[in-house]
Amino acid sequence: MKKAGIIMIIGSLLLMGLFKFPLWNIMLGAPQYPEPLGMDIYIDGIKGVSEFDLQNIDGLNHYIGMKVIPKPEEMWEFSAFPKVIGGMVALGVLIGILGFIGKVSYKWFIGWFILMSILGVLGMYDFNQWLTAYGGDLDPHAIIKVINPDGTPMTYKPPLLGYQKMLNFDVTSLPHTGAYMMFVGMTLTIVAFFVGKKEHKKA
Amino acid sequence: MKSILKIMTLLFSASVLLSSCGNNNGKSSGNNSALNSSNAEKVYVAPGEYDEFYAFMSGGYSGNLTVYGLPSGRMFKEIPVFSQFPTTGYGYSEETKPMLNTSFGMVPWDDSHHPDISQTNGVLDGRWVFINGNNTPRIARISLKTFETEEIIEVPNSAGNHSSSFITENTEYVVAGTRFSVPVPQADLPINEYKGKFKGALSFISVDKETGRMGIKFQILMPGFNYDLSHPGRDKSHGWFFFTTYNTEEANSLLEVNASQNDKDFIAAINWKKIEEYVNNGGGTKMPANYAHNVYDEHTHTATSTMEKEVLTVNPADVPGAIYFLPTPKSPHGCDVTPTGEYIIGNGKLSADLTVHSFSKMLDAIENKKFDGDAYGIPILKYEDILAGVVKSGGLGPLHTEFDDKGNAYTTFFISSEVVKWKIGTWEVIDRKPTYYSVGHLMIPGGNSRKPFGKYVVAMNKITKDRYLPTGPELEHSAQLYDISGEKMELIYDFPTHGEPHYAAGIPADLIKGNSQKIYRLDENKHPYAITSPDQAKVTRNGNEVHISMAMIRSHFTPDNIEGVKVGDKVYFHITNHEQDFDVPHGFAMIGANNSELLIMPGQTKTLTWEPKQVGVWPFYCTDFCSALHQEMQGYVRVSPANSDIELSWSLDGE
Numbered sequence: 031m032k033k034a035g036i037i038m039i040i041g042s043l044l045l046m047g048l049f050k051f052p053l054w055n056i057m058l059g060a061p062q063y064p065e066p067l068g069m070d071i072y073i074d075g076i077k078g079v080s081e082f083d084l085q086n087i088d089g090l091n092h093y094i095g096m097k098v099i100p101k102p103e104e105m106w107e108f109s110a111f112p113k114v115i116g117g118m119v120a121l122g123v124l125i126g127i128l129g130f131i132g133k134v135s136y137k138w139f140i141g142w143f144i145l146m147s148i149l150g151v152l153g154m155y156d157f158n159q160w161l162t163a164y165g166g167d168l169d170p171h172a173i174i175k176v177i178n179p180d181g182t183p184m185t186y187k188p189p190l191l192g193y194q195k196m197l198n199f200d201v202t203s204l205p206h207t208g209a210y211m212m213f214v215g216m217t218l219t220i221v222a223f224f225v226g227k228k229e230h231k232k233a
Numbered sequence: 234m235k236s237i238l239k240i241m242t243l244l245f246s247a248s249v250l251l252s253s254c255g256n257n258n259g260k261s262s263g264n265n266s267a268l269n270s271s272n273a274e275k276v277y278v279a280p281g282e283y284d285e286f287y288a289f290m291s292g293g294y295s296g297n298l299t300v301y302g303l304p305s306g307r308m309f310k311e312i313p314v315f316s317q318f319p320t321t322g323y324g325y326s327e328e329t330k331p332m333l334n335t336s337f338g339m340v341p342w343d344d345s346h347h348p349d350i351s352q353t354n355g356v357l358d359g360r361w362v363f364i365n366g367n368n369t370p371r372i373a374r375i376s377l378k379t380f381e382t383e384e385i386i387e388v389p390n391s392a393g394n395h396s397s398s399f400i401t402e403n404t405e406y407v408v409a410g411t412r413f414s415v416p417v418p419q420a421d422l423p424i425n426e427y428k429g430k431f432k433g434a435l436s437f438i439s440v441d442k443e444t445g446r447m448g449i450k451f452q453i454l455m456p457g458f459n460y461d462l463s464h465p466g467r468d469k470s471h472g473w474f475f476f477t478t479y480n481t482e483e484a485n486s487l488l489e490v491n492a493s494q495n496d497k498d499f500i501a502a503i504n505w506k507k508i509e510e511y512v513n514n515g516g517g518t519k520m521p522a523n524y525a526h527n528v529y530d531e532h533t534h535t536a537t538s539t540m541e542k543e544v545l546t547v548n549p550a551d552v553p554g555a556i557y558f559l560p561t562p563k564s565p566h567g568c569d570v571t572p573t574g575e576y577i578i579g580n581g582k583l584s585a586d587l588t589v590h591s592f593s594k595m596l597d598a599i600e601n602k603k604f605d606g607d608a609y610g611i612p613i614l615k616y617e618d619i620l621a622g623v624v625k626s627g628g629l630g631p632l633h634t635e636f637d638d639k640g641n642a643y644t645t646f647f648i649s650s651e652v653v654k655w656k657i658g659t660w661e662v663i664d665r666k667p668t669y670y671s672v673g674h675l676m677i678p679g680g681n682s683r684k685p686f687g688k689y690v691v692a693m694n695k696i697t698k699d700r701y702l703p704t705g706p707e708l709e710h711s712a713q714l715y716d717i718s719g720e721k722m723e724l725i726y727d728f729p730t731h732g733e734p735h736y737a738a739g740i741p742a743d744l745i746k747g748n749s750q751k752i753y754r755l756d757e758n759k760h761p762y763a764i765t766s767p768d769q770a771k772v773t774r775n776g777n778e779v780h781i782s783m784a785m786i787r788s789h790f791t792p793d794n795i796e797g798v799k800v801g802d803k804v805y806f807h808i809t810n811h812e813q814d815f816d817v818p819h820g821f822a823m824i825g826a827n828n829s830e831l832l833i834m835p836g837q838t839k840t841l842t843w844e845p846k847q848v849g850v851w852p853f854y855c856t857d858f859c860s861a862l863h864q865e866m867q868g869y870v871r872v873s874p875a876n877s878d879i880e881l882s883w884s885l886d887g888e
Contacts, residue, residue: 065815081813082752082813082814085813085814086813086814089786089787089812089814093861093862173862174861
């Protein structure tokens with residue numbers, strides 16, 4: 031099960047990309063912003079795509095009463111996520127090594143994948159909860175209050191995935207390099223599972 | 234019926250053909266729709282698209298520098314240089330007042346003439362543009378990163394700083410020559426003792442390679458002629474500088490007649506490398522002087538003015554072999570050097586012809602000591618020995634010549650109002666096109682370098698008359714744009730220019746547009762009264778001076794309610810723009826302020842003073858429509874009687 035073990039190790043290591051590259055990216059373009067403002071969401075915090083983007087997004091958001099973009103220390107996720115990802119990388123590599131030397135079954139590979147998928151879905155759920163809170167928890171003294179046609183106050187939750195028009199802004203929310211590396215890595219762990227299964231049958 | 238139509242069509246096409254061949258009159262060329270539509274395409278820069286070139290045009294009597302795009306002729310900015318500019322507060326704000334300091338005190342205006350862009354190895358490098366103040370002799374350096382004036386140095390012993398501000402091919406020096414000779418040092422002399430006693434100072438101002446910082450390295454005290462224009466040698470003639478002169482008669486009155494008597498004046502050829510070596514070895518005489526050196530620091534956002542007390546002068550007789558006179562007919566005006574550095578062109582303004590001197594022949598004549606006497610000890614070379622050719626132009630009043638990258642030269646003729654294209658080497662005239670009207674300088678981007686970009690020439694005219702919709706007796710000047718990519722020049726556009734552009738300097742946009750700064754960083758703001766966070770806002774009193782450190786961001790001032798100011802106080806508003814977003818300036822205007830407004834860029838701090846004279850509650854507001862809540866961006870200062878004991882207090886939203 032040497033080949034499968036190596037694939038498992040490589041797949042798990044690809045998650046390390048999340049420490050270097052953003053997981054998600056939200057871009058906000060508008061007539062006045064031909065160069066869109068943008069935020070890159072990392073597992074340990076949010077950064078502007080350009081240096082002053084966060085400050086400028088906050089500056090615009092104050093008109094509609096949105097809270098400022100949270101600092102890393104203001105959200106538990108930004109300290110928990112790196113630990114979870116780090117732990118999953120270590121676990122994946124360990125399973126890969128043990129698989130390589132034949133100490134564990136290939137089924138562990140799919141086990142890791144299922145655990146990672148559950149964590150991923152939980153992460154996305156949590157992220158969506160935050161977006162909802164961020165876009166909906168508005169200052170009652172906001173300068174500009176927009177009412178929907180149905181009479182409810184307009185909220186400003188950015189889309190979790192895809193494009194949405196919000197007032198004068200075109201908002202696009204998409205996975206970024208870190209996420210793509212994670213998807214490839216996770217796919218490799220499934221590959222490792224099937225390769226491991228094949229190698230097991232041969233042996 | 235059909236045949237009548239045919240005939241009419243034929244007649245119509247014939248008229249089109251005729252007007253495209255023979256008719257160069259701008260007024261009636263409007264009939265020529267086919268030609269005009271292709272010209273329209275050449276100058277059309279679609280909405281959102283960029284121009285191919287920047288053109289920096291001197292403002293002449295506006296004292297400033299304007300920035301245009303070519304080929305569109307659109308004006309992008311007016312950069313305040315030598316003149317107060319109430320739009321931004323330049324020359325009014327406490328930070329920029331020192332920029333206009335001189336040995337005569339504050340001189341809030343000048344006459345800006347000849348911009349020149351910095352070069353490396355004879356090629357435009359796009360770091361700075363230099364420009365001269367003609368009236369109260371000064372040279373300014375403008376950053377092409379911030380597009381702001383960074384430095385102004387006064388030139389002592391000079392008067393009518395006209396043969397300026399031309400730079401050598403590695404920006405070693407920016408050179409400033411005097412048009413009017415004066416007593417050096419200044420003295421109480423009868424004016425008719427001009428001859429022999431007055432001197433013409435030619436100043437070589439060194440430019441620091443990294444910072445651009447200027448300093449007068451040496452001044453050559455030349456005979457009392459008028460030094461009209463100049464250009465550096467380049468490539469093979471690098472190390473030399475050439476100045477046209479007039480009034481070699483040394484007349485001191487009615488120069489119109491008395492300075493036009495000699496058939497030939499001179500082009501002064503100066504081997505500045507030789508003189509540089511002389512002064513580097515301790516040569517020259519230190520002379521007491523008094524001139525201002527003003528430097529703007531982009532981190533403190535503040536200018537400082539220092540009075541320099543000494544200048545190093547060089548007497549030409551002390552450096553034999555460094556200076557020669559090249560006889561040049563008819564009071565030459567422009568002095569232009571071809572991109573190869575071989576030919577020096579004297580534009581004899583009272584003549585029909587251009588005189589072209591050869592640099593190699595000049596060196597040869599010098600080596601063989603073929604002199605035709607001397608003037609004040611400076612050898613005069615023989616006209617015939619150094620002459621490369623004469624351009625028999627057929628025009629009248631040649632003023633200036635620029636060059637393309639295909640071996641052609643383009644000369645303006647003021648009197649006959651035209652641009653003439655001729656071939657370097659054969660001296661034959663290739664083409665001529667009228668200008669509207671009475672053209673002065675012309676400009677080809679890079680035309681004053683080893684590497685011109687010969688796609689367009691801009692003609693800058695002195696007389697506008699009927700070119701545009703009339704605006705009363707006073708008109709802006711007019712410029713024409715010619716396509717010079719083909720054998721014949723084509724007039725493709727005509728646009729008004731602000732002030733009175735004398736010369737201009739053009740550069741491909743790609744060389745500088747990427748360096749243009751978007752904001753000033755707040756975290757690099759070193760202004761002593763800057764505040765980097767609104768909670769640092771404060772108001773302090775020092776005698777009758779009140780200092781307000783204020784922040785501005787969309788869409789409020791911090792603080793916006795200030796009390797405790799009294800009649801007779803001098804109030805300093807030190808205002809920092811806390812935006813860090815491109816193109817979000819805020820303005821500041823105070824009712825009754827006797828100076829100007831302030832326009833403050835993101836991250837910048839500026840200071841306006843206000844001396845309240847009346848008791849009351851007086852508003853201030855943002856003048857730049859910054860945001861949807863711009864109209865709400867305002868505040869109040871309560872002014873109490875001089876004897877009031879109300880303490881200073883300040884707040885925003887009651888806090």
